Amino acid sequence: MSERKSTLMAGWALLATSVVMTAVMVLLGYVVLSGAAAMGSTLFVGDAPLWPALSGQTPVWGGIWPACVGSLTVVVLSLLLALVPGIGTGVWMATVVDSRLSRCLGVAVDVLAGVPSILMGLFGFTLILFLRQWYFPAANTSLLLAAACLAMLIIPYLAVSTRTALQSLPPQLRQTALSLGMSESQTCRHVLLPQARGGIMAGILLAIGRAAEDTAVIMLTGAVVNAGLPGGLLQRFEALPFSIFYLSAQYQSQQELTMAFGAALTLMLLTATLFAVAGGLQRAACRRRWGDLNQEVIHDRRD
Amino acid sequence: MMSHRPYPRLTSSMATLVLLLIAALFVAIGWFALPVFLHSSQTLLTFQWQPELGCYGILPMVAGSALVALMALMLACPLALGLTAFGLLVRRPWLATLVRTVVRLMAGVPTVVYGIAALFLLVPLLRESFRAGSGYSLLAAALMLSLLILPVMVSMLDSQMRPLMLQLRIGARSMGFTDAQTLTYLVLPRCRRAMISAALLGFGRAVGDTLLPMMLAGNAPQLTGSVLDSIRTLTAHIGLVVATEQGSAMYNSLFASGLILLGLSAVLTLTTRALLKGGQP
């Protein structure tokens, strides 16, 4: 009986992997091929002159450059806003004594992780209505609001991945560090966190991807079809995912459709680059800390 | 195992901040939604949405959300397990690296990119091969959603299973376990928590995704049993009616939907937690 079950497992692993790989290759391959046809300076700046358009001196029409810059800005901003609260909460949850508050927070973060992104958008939207009515009549949907809502969206990713990464370390590691006279916070900073760095980085990667691609939140909090380069924190902006959504549904010409695919390919490359950079950072940090050695061996450590 | 004193003040203040944010979210949405439920629950909680007839029932959307997410999860769960297992079992390092890279890439693929690809590949395929609708359907959305939630589930599973696998491998091998057996009998049973949280995470994302259902499911506010029919999810509903006149019955259904979604996700999270608590020694 035992033979069959594990053989089945191995067979299924192979089958599932081939199915998923094929599906992904076909879908992404299609986008890449269609998008590659659009690549070129016109995709980004339309018929405006290239350099003045890139630097924002000339407004861009029929190009996705403003959307690229808008997306990048909103992602970086939301990550800046979310990083400290997210990881701080994760560390707190992993290291705190079991108390009413910690249980409360655990539940709350799990719940927040499950909250659909469009509700974050809705929250931001109602928040602005509320602020306008009572405190700041000038408050409006904007880059800052979108980034803040995105930050709320990704905080639980950061918190949960940090917590899990810390909690899945072998308990002996902590005991050993304590026995050497390290305080709780030193143990956490110098032994546990570096060990959990991989998991935390993975969480950050997920968070970046999530922030870069989310359309529902920014749709309600400040992304528009036409705005030019981001004009400031309190201005509306263009964003790639929103442009793709808009163009793919209502292209007025074949050229606009090609532009949609071009934008899709660009967004994919953008997120891929972000991921690659973050992944590189992760590996570099690992090397700096623990030497340039076979990581496998380190993981094989027992006991 | 980890039970000790709160570590620095920074982390605890961050935790409080996050707690406050979450509370604010609930209060804001509840604030707008409760009056709606109190005053017009008879119109809201029905199975018919036809604005021309003054019917504003949002239950078809509730059913749509549930159906599409469950279907996506049913497709994605076994696939995620298979992919994770593959990464742990395969002997050629380059192959494992390749698969892991593709999965990571998938995590970085924006929803809207899946949406646009499916719009031009999957929808026409479904339309022409079944001839039973426009192709905008429950099935189209569920298929793409399952791809969407796969990487999150895989990375969640992998982050739990890989360290355990590496830790146990030598000892288990010395007893004559094959790697597949180590995985099936030693690692998997200890990853129930990870599997349920992965499923939870996946379900949450599937229920919460707005774009794919909006682009692919057709958005018809109907109840249906056929996977080839057009349906509307709560999220897409919010995206569509957020544009209507403030104070109208349609606009109010926006907050009702929001609260239902919020409640649904919260209940889901809580039951899973309870389930896990009960299952642990």
Add this chain to the structure above:
Amino acid sequence: SDLDAFQDQSGTLNIAGGTAHIPVMKQAARAIMTANPNIRITIAGGGSGVGAQQVAKGLVTIGNTGRALKPSEAAHGLISFPFAIDGVAVILNPDNPVTQLTQQQVIGIYAGRIDNWQALGGDDRRINLFTRDEASGTRAVFVKKLLSKQPVATFANVVASNGAMKTSVARDPGAIGYSSVGYIDDSVRAPALDGVVPTNEACASGEYPIVRKLYMNTKGEPQGLTRSFIDFVYSAQGAEYVRQSGYIPLLQ
């Protein structure tokens, strides 16, 4: 030229609302921003509902609607500027051999009573219904004037803009939908309704009955940049943009 009014102005102008308006708004914004880079004009769609709602809330300066304001909306102190006449027409896929429909047939189709093109002299193919979202001005006009306020079947696919309606119908041989006449081009075909082909001319002459105006709305009397923008849309150059977008310009 008509752009002179913008010469020493600056600032941001936020526009949102009706999707039928977008081509006109984009062209106007492009001309203005090219002439004076100090001016920022943002354009969002969303549908007529968004236009009315956001301008009333003050979230945008100009809210576009493809229908007259409802009394409840006008109560927020909104002022409407109709600038174009537009028709709403049924559209089909060009591959669909059906070229004639009666109003009763359209009502039957949208009620779900007629579900195969064969019944209308077409191929043996299911009819795939497309309708617009609840916030749409186009939908409001279509239901009121063409369907005589008969409800749309719940199984109809819902799309969120005029543009999306056109592209959906253009890709599906079994589809039927409706959109602004200005959006009709080679990719979709408008069948004659009760014998009248919905063209710009037919709309202008009143021969084709399902027409509406396109409005810009502001909260209170428009000032400064907003005023200039509205005037520009009414100017000769603006009227040209309206015509290029497939509508019939109205004078102030």
Add this chain to the structure above:
Amino acid sequence: MIGEIDELSVRFGSTEVLKRVSLTLQERKVHVLSGPSGSGKTTFLRALNRLNDSFGDCHTTGRIRLWLDDQPVQLESLSQARLPYLRQRVGMVFQHPQLLPGTIADNLLLPLTVVAGLSRTRARERMEQGLVQAALWPEVAGRLTAPAVSLSGGQQQRLCLARTLALKPQILLLDEPTASLDPETALQIETLITELSRQLTIVMVSHSPEQAQRLGDHRLQFERGRVVSGH
């Protein structure tokens, strides 16, 4: 003769840990390896069930032939698929206890049901048998469902021994089986080893010359990766 090791060399990365070791293993005899710390004893044991393979940077050359179930098995040419069989026939107890996650019972029952494919009842019998043999039964009989990590160091060591014995290997590799045991328990284990050697072949590491003297039919002295004396 049950084993023949010929010119075995093992390298981790660029450091050679075993250097052209050649020796034979006699059936139903106790072979005691001793030698300074770091001289390659553990590595030698791991070579006998090809567990060195689990380290990415390990390179093994030379030939090892074992007679398992009366069939000659050439270790270096064994396919991946046959490794579990090899490791089941050649059981190993590590220098430091390597527990499986879960309870004390889990640690024995899992290998028995999964690897040996026994039924629950048969596995339970064997578990008890193994624990009795390893002189652990009295201490754990009442707490089989306690987590294995809650055992003391010496108890964990014996648990691992019991686990391996329960699988009924043909060759038994023991890496310092009595290192963390008190003299009395150590004596029990020594008696067990002598008893076991009637049925199976034992290769063990010991640092105690007296123990080597008492138990060893053959004694092998390792030094810097070479066998310097043996008889």
Add this chain to the structure above:
Amino acid sequence: MIGEIDELSVRFGSTEVLKRVSLTLQERKVHVLSGPSGSGKTTFLRALNRLNDSFGDCHTTGRIRLWLDDQPVQLESLSQARLPYLRQRVGMVFQHPQLLPGTIADNLLLPLTVVAGLSRTRARERMEQGLVQAALWPEVAGRLTAPAVSLSGGQQQRLCLARTLALKPQILLLDEPTASLDPETALQIETLITELSRQLTIVMVSHSPEQAQRLGDHRLQFERGRVVSGH
């Protein structure tokens, strides 16, 4: 006298592991604990630096007073914030080597820089000193940047000893420090222990009666959680 243990009882869940143990520790003496496996020796050592605290279900009663830096310290009333100080002054080497992740050097440098707050250069000096004392220096001098897990069992054990010594504790807890060492290396460690006892107090577990005889100024026999004989 440097330590006074009074009616110390330790319970894990519902099983009592130490039962009203009372004894005193003499300054600059070697105390050797022996006794059957599972009799509570390790638990006793862990009580002396309050490491039992890290098991959720552990309950300790009784009083332990240690004189650290000439100040009396009452262990059970020590605040959380003072525990690092306690554990630094009362160093411990585990029964089975517990490595920190990373290289051999990391294992020593990390505690030295983080806990003792030394500069990199000072830490390096101390590291070398510790490794020399633990008789490991010749074997690892050339491979300090290799992963610590690549060391042999006995080498790992000595690495842990070196790590603890480098922190210059006042009381040293050793859980079977020579268990997995060959006689020669074991002798080096024994010499080291005797030398160290001129400066610090040592509490060690040993299973070898001869070793206890040789090293122990005070010998304590544990049995089922009680000290049955000591002098």
